[in-house]
Amino acid sequence: MRIHIATDHAGLEFSQTLQQHLAEAGHEVIDHGPTSYDPLDDYPSFCIGAAQAVVADQQAGVDALGVVFGGSGNGEQIAANKVEGARAALVWNRSTAELARQHNDANVISIGARQHTVDEAIEFIDLFIATPFSAEERHARRIAQLAEFEATGAIAGHEIR
Numbered sequence: 336m337r338i339h340i341a342t343d344h345a346g347l348e349f350s351q352t353l354q355q356h357l358a359e360a361g362h363e364v365i366d367h368g369p370t371s372y373d374p375l376d377d378y379p380s381f382c383i384g385a386a387q388a389v390v391a392d393q394q395a396g397v398d399a400l401g402v403v404f405g406g407s408g409n410g411e412q413i414a415a416n417k418v419e420g421a422r423a424a425l426v427w428n429r430s431t432a433e434l435a436r437q438h439n440d441a442n443v444i445s446i447g448a449r450q451h452t453v454d455e456a457i458e459f460i461d462l463f464i465a466t467p468f469s470a471e472e473r474h475a476r477r478i479a480q481l482a483e484f485e486a487t488g489a490i491a492g493h494e495i496r
């Protein structure tokens with residue numbers, strides 16, 4: 336699988352360790368930055384770049400997912416979710432890693448590098464990558480509603496109050 340990775344200064348060490356782990360597992364890893372440590376760098380452009388690449392790959396039929404890291408993972412998730420077609424999930428334990436795929440068909444995982452050990456993060460990411468979307472009708476319906484809102488600002492048959 337192709338894995339697009341992005342972080343900021345808070346996750347740079349995690350990102351480097353994880354890239355090595357994923358490459359050893361046979362994945363094609365594409366790093367969207369940063370390339371060096373700068374405590375004043377800003378996560379949005381890195382994470383948006385990774386999310387855009389995931390969406391573009393998936394639209395082209397390429398098997399791809401994204402991984403974004405930061406201190407909390409919050410800003411990185413928010414940034415990734417600004418990209419149309421991105422479904423970024425903040426993951427903080429094994430269950431949220433699996434549910435992000437099973438229920439949400441998340442295509443980007445966000446993790447707080449200051450909240451976990453690198454071994455925990457690797458465990459969450461491996462689980463996320465290995466878990467398929469359940470494709471159950473109720474989950475597919477809800478994901479389609481999100482895409483519809485993204486495209487039209489409305490959800491047919493549902494009043495937004």
Ligand SMILES: O=C[C@H](O)[C@H](O)[C@H](O)COP(=O)(O)O
Binds near residue numbers: 343374378406407409
């Ligand atoms: O949500 C944002 C991330 O957690 C950032 O990694 C974090 O805000 C960076 O904080 P600082 O600039 O204080 O290192």
